[in-house]
Every structure is written in structure tokens, then in C-alpha cells.
Amino acid sequence: MSDYDTVSAEVEHEEEIPEDHPRYQDLITRHRIEKGVEKGITHLQGMHAEGRGSAFDYLLGEETIPSANDAERAAAAQLLLADHPVLSINGNVAALVPAEMVALADATGADLEVNLFNRTPERLTAIAEHLREHGADDVKGLEADARIPNLDHKRSKVDAEGIYEADVVLVPLEDGDRAEALDEMGKTEIVIDLNPLSRSPQVADVPIVDNIIRAVPAITEHARELADADDDELQAIIDDFDRERALEAAEERIRSGDL
Amino acid sequence: MSDYDTVSAEVEHEEEIPEDHPRYQDLITRHRIEKGVEKGITHLQGMHAEGRGSAFDYLLGEETIPSANDAERAAAAQLLLADHPVLSINGNVAALVPAEMVALADATGADLEVNLFNRTPERLTAIAEHLREHGADDVKGLEADARIPNLDHKRSKVDAEGIYEADVVLVPLEDGDRAEALDEMGKTEIVIDLNPLSRSPQVADVPIVDNIIRAVPAITEHARELADADDDELQAIIDDFDRERALEAAEERIRSGDL
Numbered sequence: 232m233s234d235y236d237t238v239s240a241e242v243e244h245e246e247e248i249p250e251d252h253p254r255y256q257d258l259i260t261r262h263r264i265e266k267g268v269e270k271g272i273t274h275l276q277g278m279h280a281e282g283r284g285s286a287f288d289y290l291l292g293e294e295t296i297p298s299a300n301d302a303e304r305a306a307a308a309q310l311l312l313a314d315h316p317v318l319s320i321n322g323n324v325a326a327l328v329p330a331e332m333v334a335l336a337d338a339t340g341a342d343l344e345v346n347l348f349n350r351t352p353e354r355l356t357a358i359a360e361h362l363r364e365h366g367a368d369d370v371k372g373l374e375a376d377a378r379i380p381n382l383d384h385k386r387s388k389v390d391a392e393g394i395y396e397a398d399v400v401l402v403p404l405e406d407g408d409r410a411e412a413l414d415e416m417g418k419t420e421i422v423i424d425l426n427p428l429s430r431s432p433q434v435a436d437v438p439i440v441d442n443i444i445r446a447v448p449a450i451t452e453h454a455r456e457l458a459d460a461d462d463d464e465l466q467a468i469i470d471d472f473d474r475e476r477a478l479e480a481a482e483e484r485i486r487s488g489d490l
Numbered sequence: 491m492s493d494y495d496t497v498s499a500e501v502e503h504e505e506e507i508p509e510d511h512p513r514y515q516d517l518i519t520r521h522r523i524e525k526g527v528e529k530g531i532t533h534l535q536g537m538h539a540e541g542r543g544s545a546f547d548y549l550l551g552e553e554t555i556p557s558a559n560d561a562e563r564a565a566a567a568q569l570l571l572a573d574h575p576v577l578s579i580n581g582n583v584a585a586l587v588p589a590e591m592v593a594l595a596d597a598t599g600a601d602l603e604v605n606l607f608n609r610t611p612e613r614l615t616a617i618a619e620h621l622r623e624h625g626a627d628d629v630k631g632l633e634a635d636a637r638i639p640n641l642d643h644k645r646s647k648v649d650a651e652g653i654y655e656a657d658v659v660l661v662p663l664e665d666g667d668r669a670e671a672l673d674e675m676g677k678t679e680i681v682i683d684l685n686p687l688s689r690s691p692q693v694a695d696v697p698i699v700d701n702i703i704r705a706v707p708a709i710t711e712h713a714r715e716l717a718d719a720d721d722d723e724l725q726a727i728i729d730d731f732d733r734e735r736a737l738e739a740a741e742e743r744i745r746s747g748d749l
Contacts, residue, residue, distance in 0.1 A: 265534050275524050275537060282541020286685075426545075486745050 256293060257285055260327060260444055267326025271357040274349045277323040280404065287425035288442050290485045295449060298480035299441040305472035306401065306421045306437045307339070307453035308465040313399035313419070316341035317371070321348065323404050324443065325358045329365035331447040336367070338454040341401070344393040345372035348406060350385060382412045394418075401450075403443050405431045423447075427481035438474055440481035515552060516544055519586060519703055526585025530616045533608045536582040539663065546684035547701050549744045554708060557739035558700040564731035565660065565680045565696045566598070566712035567724040572658035572678070575600035576630070580607065583662050583702065584617045588624035590706040595626070597713040600660070603652040604631035607665060609644060641671045653677075660709075662702050664690045682706075686740035697733055699740035 248258045264281045267273030295303070310316045318332055318341045325332075325345075336343050345358050359370040375388035377395035386409060389395045394413075402410060403423035407430030413420055414434040422435035423446045432438030439446050457465065507517045523540045526532030554562070569575045577591055577600050584591075584604075595602050604617050618629040634647035636654035645668060648654045653672075661669060662682035666689030673679055673693040681694035682705045691697030698705050716724065 261535065261538055264538070268534060275527060275534075276520065278534060278537035279520055279523070279541035279544070282538035282543075283545040284541075285538070286542040286545030 256442070256444060257288075260285065260442075263326050264323065267322060270326075270361065271353055272361055273322040273326045274354075276349070277321075277326070281323060281327075284404075284425040284442070287485065291425065291440070291481070292484070293442070295441050295445050296480065296484050298477040299439055299446070300449065301472055302437055302439040302474075302477050303441070303446055303449040304453045304457075305469055306439060306450045307457055308460075308468040309399050309419055309421060309437060310335075310339035310341055310401065310450070311454060311457055311460070312462060312465045312469070313339075313341075313397075315397045316399040316401070317344050317394050317397040318342070319344055319346045319394060319400055319402045319405070320358065320362065320372070321346060321404060322354065322358065325361050327443055328447045329362055329367075331444075331451070333362065333366040335401075335447055335451045335454070338451045338458075342369065342371050342393055342397075343367055344390055345370060346389060346394065346402075346409075348386060348409075350388065379409070379412045379416065381415060382409060387412070402431070403447070407431050407434075410434050427478045427485070432478060436474065437472065438478055440477070515701070515703060516547075519544065519701070522585050523582065526581060529585075529620065530612055531620055532581040532585045533613075535608070536580075536585070540582060540586075543663075543684040543701070546744065550684065550699070550740070551743070552701070554700050554704050555739065555743050557736040558698055558705070559708065560731055561696055561698040561733075561736050562700070562705055562708040563712045563716075564728055565698060565709045566716055567719075567727040568658050568678055568680060568696060569594075569598035569600055569660065569709070570713060570716055570719070571721060571724045571728070572598075572600075572656075574656045575658040575660070576603050576653050576656035577601070578603055578605045578653060578659055578661045578664070579617065579621065579631070580605060580663060581613065581617065584620050586702055587706045588621055588626075590703075590710070592621065592625040594660075594706055594710045594713070597710045597717075601652055601656075602626055602629050603649055604629060605648060605653065605661075605668075607645060607668075609647065638668070638671045638675065640674060641668060646671070661690070662706070666690050666693075669693050686737045686744070691737060695733065696731065697737055699736070 245259055245262050264273055264278055268275060268278055316339055318336055320343055345355055347354055355373055359373060362370050371390045371393035374390055377389050377391035379387040379389055394400055399419040401421040410431035411434050420435045421437040422431045423439045423443050424432045427440045504518055504521050523532055523537055527537055575598055577595055579602055604614055606613055614632055618632060621629050630649045630652035633649055636648050636650035638646040638648055653659055658678040660680040669681060669690035670693050679694045680696040681690045682698045682702050683691045686699045
């Protein structure tokens with residue numbers, strides 16, 4: 232754990248990090264976030280949040296536990312069954328999984344919407360540009376002409392034709408206040424968060440306790456497998472998923488896993 | 491946990507953070523690190539490391555557990571009994587507890603030495619200046635005319651009259667390689683680290699599993715209480731301290747504490 236810095240932080244391109252390095256995933260993650268800060272995509276606090284997440288991932292064993300895989304399959308089914316699914320993108324999400332979010336949007340027919348806690352025009356533009364560099368066609372959230380009720384003005388901004396009217400939203404790495412407010416709007420909420428007891432996964436219909444680097448490609452893979460499934464099959468996967476059991480399994484793993 | 495960002499990151503001075511805020515300590519910590527990055531004191535990776543630490547602190551209950559208090563008392567005794575104690579300062583330590591490290595140096599007669607993983611002249615100067623602003627007279631580590639054996643050239647630099655010849659060193663938030671190398675030099679090593687199973691506390695004579703924000707003032711307080719103690723009393727405190735038991739108690743707390 233404290234060995235976080237035994238690989239030089241001066242790696243310029245992630246290709247320089249050897250794939251067989253035992254800390255490969257962690258190093259890639261940190262590298263992408265650091266580049267995100269440099270590019271104005273990620274807030275400095277995002278580096279802190281990512282560090283916190285990495286501690287929980289370490290306690291989870293840095294792997295997708297079976298209950299998280301179930302959640303990822305249920306998330307794919309929710310997105311496929313939705314009338315209007317939206318994937319919410321903040322600074323850390325954009326830095327960590329830009330191409331992966333674009334692929335998930337493609338696989339599920341979802342919109343991409345930038346939604347920032349520390350919202351500035353510069354960051355919005357940088358993130359939209361970054362997503363387009365990674366294959367996004369349409370990026371919502373720049374207009375932000377609607378408001379989520381019960382949230383501070385600045386943090387409540389969403390697109391009327393995006394998150395505001397979505398029936399299913401994926402909000403990875405989301406803060407508790409916004410996750411609660413979206414829940415109160417009646418959205419079906421899919422959350423990715425490494426701490427099973429934080430508020431966001433607690434209020435989610437589908438809490439995914441997994442590293443976003445693993446979770447997003449996994450949801451996409453499930454969505455591709457389920458591309459030809461009919462509504463009944465998708466609904467059965469959703470009904471079969473037990474959110475309480477998933478949260479408990481994650482907590483159990485954190486408490487009893489190899490430290 | 492995911493509520494980390496419900497206080498605006500735009501607080502300019504830490505006095506603006508209300509002391510009765512339930513997340514006061516965490517907010518102060520993040521604020522200081524963020525300012526440290528802005529001032530060129532703290533490496534971006536330090537923000538990540540601090541985030542990781544905060545997750546372990548959360549699992550510890552964000553308080554000094556009894557075994558950590560024992561370790562802090564043993565650390566004070568070690569520093570007081572030493573012929574030449576040195577307190578090692580890196581970017582996170584300088585950002586988080588500059589005045590507190592100066593106070594500890596005063597209370598124990600220890601030297602302060604800047605010792606950086608990502609060593610650049612600019613960061614060395616910024617940190618030395620920052621310590622002087624917080625009351626330090628003499629700051630070692632700028633010359634770095636000696637080398638710790640068995641470490642990369644760049645990371646091995648220390649002062650011949652500082653860490654190199656010290657008998658007792660306090661190395662808070664230290665990476666595992668350097669902690670091991672110092673241990674191999676035969677130093678009595680005091681480590682502050684929130685993950686009991688990381689390498690640095692594992693090799694330490696006195697592993698302190700506590701938040702540095704709480705730990706350093708606590709060591710100073712013990713040192714002041716022990717100012718008139720004779721060598722036998724100090725030695726008895728040291729002999730009475732059980733490093734294995736302290737590490738086990740911290741791990742037990744992390745596993746069984748309120749998540």
C-alpha cells in the first residue's frame with residue numbers, strides 16, 4: 232500500500248507502465264487521474280477521492296467480486312430496458328474511463344452527460360473535448376437548462392433532455408447529496424462506488440461496489456451479451472438482483488479479506 | 491465517505507472551515523494538502539496518498555486508538571533518549587503539520603530534515619521556506635551530501651550530519667523502500683502510517699498507526715510530560731512497548747470497527 236510511489240510518477244504515457252507490473256491497475260488509475268488534473272479535467276479533490284477509493288479496492292482484493300458482477304449484469308439490463316438511459320460523467324470518470332463510457336453508451340443506446348460538482352465552463356469544455364477525442368459524438372450537460380430539485384443551485388444543473396428526463400441514470404463516483412436527490416426524483420439509479428456504506432450506493436437501485444476501471448467494461452460486456460434478450464429476460468435479471476445482499480457481500484469482503 | 495465533497499473546495503483559508511463540522515479533521519487535512527500542491531510543496535501523488543490514508547482513518551474511526559497512544563509515548567521516549575534524533579519531512583508532512591513538526595523538534599531536541607521522493611530544487615526550497623514560516627530555525631536536507639545504501643541514487647540523498655548519522659529517525663508517511671533501507675542501516679525507526687500492513691510500519695521499531703494530524707501533537711505532548719524523566723524511565727517505556735501487538739490492534743480495529 233505504501234509502495235504507491237515506488238514507480239516513478241514521471242511516466243509520461245501510460246504505455247510506459249509495464250502491463251505485468253503487480254500494481255498495474257493502480258498505477259494506470261493514478262496516472263490517468265494525474266493527467267486529468269494536468270489537463271483541467273479532474274479537480275484536485277478528485278485525486279484525493281481516487282486515493283480513498285484505492286484503499287477500499289485494496290481491501291476488496293482489487294478484483295470484481297461475484298456480487299459486483301451480478302450488479303454489473305443488472306446494470307446492463309436496466310440500461311437496455313430503459314426508455315431514456317443517461318450516463319453521468321464527472322471529472323474522475325472522464326479521466327479514468329473516457330473510451331469505456333463511450334463504448335457503454337454505444338452498447339446501450341444511452342446518452343452521455345457531463346455533470347460536475349465543481350462546475351466551471353473551462354472544465355465542462357475540457358471534459359466534453361476529452362470525451363470527443365475518445366469517440367463521443369454527442370455530449371450533453373453543457374447547456375444545463377434544468378435543475379434537480381432539493382440541491383444547491385450550482386450543483387443541481389442538468390440538461391432538460393438529459394438527466395432531467397432520464398428514467399435510468401448511471402452515476403459513477405457520485406457524491407451522496409446528488410445521488411439522494413436523483414433518487415428522490417424517482418430515477419432508477421445505478422451507482423459505482425468502492426465504499427459500500429457511503430450514501431450513494433446506499434440509495435442506488437443497483438449499487439456496484441467495484442473499481443470503475445473494471446466495472447464499466449464489465450457492464451458493456453454484459454450489455455453486448457444481452458443485446459438480443461427480450462424485455463422479459465432483462466426484467467428477470469433485474470428482479471433477480473438483490474441490492475441489500477450485494478452491499479452486504481461487499482462489506483463482508485472488506486472486513487474479512489486479505490488486508 | 492462519499493460525502494467528501496459536500497463542503498466547497500473553494501475555501502481559501504482553513505479558518506473558514508467550522509470547527510464543529512463533523513468532518514472537520516478530514517476537511518482541514520484535504521485543505522492543507524490542496525494548498526500544499528498549489529504552493530509546490532506537495533506532489534500531486536501526495537493528494538492521492540492522503541486520500542488513501544483517509545480511507546484507513548475512516549475505518550479506524552478517525553481517532554487515536556489506545557495502542558497508537560502507546561506508540562506515540564514510546565516514540566517520545568525514543569526521541570528523548572536518542573543521541574541524535576532527526577525528524578524527516580516530505581511534501582505531505584510539510585503541508586499537513588509544519589508547525590507541529592517544529593514543536594516536536596523543539597520538545598525533543600531533534601533536527602528537521604527535508605527528504606523527498608520526488609526531489610527537485612524547487613520543492614526543497616519551497617518546503618524549507620514553508621517550515622521556516624512555521625518557526626523552524628535550521629532545516630537540513632538541502633545539501634544532501636550523503637547516501638542511504640541500497641536505494642536509487644535520487645531517492646537516497648540525505649545529510650551527512652542529519653539522517654545519515656542519526657540514531658533515531660521519525661519518518662512519517664514514508665515509502666516502503668526507504669523505510670526498509672533506513673532499517674537496514676540500523677536506525678531506530680519511528681513510522682507514522684495509517685495502513686498497519688504496509689511495509690513502512692512493518693519494518694518500524696515504533697509503528698504509529700494514526701493520522702499524522704493527531705499523532706505529531708500527541709508525541710510532543712508525551713515528550714513534554716517526559717521532559718524530566720531519567721534514562722531508566724524512558725527505557726522502561728520503550729521496553730514496555732510491543733510493536734507486534736500495536737500492529738495487530740490496529741488491524742483488528744480496521745476489520746471490526748464501524749464501517
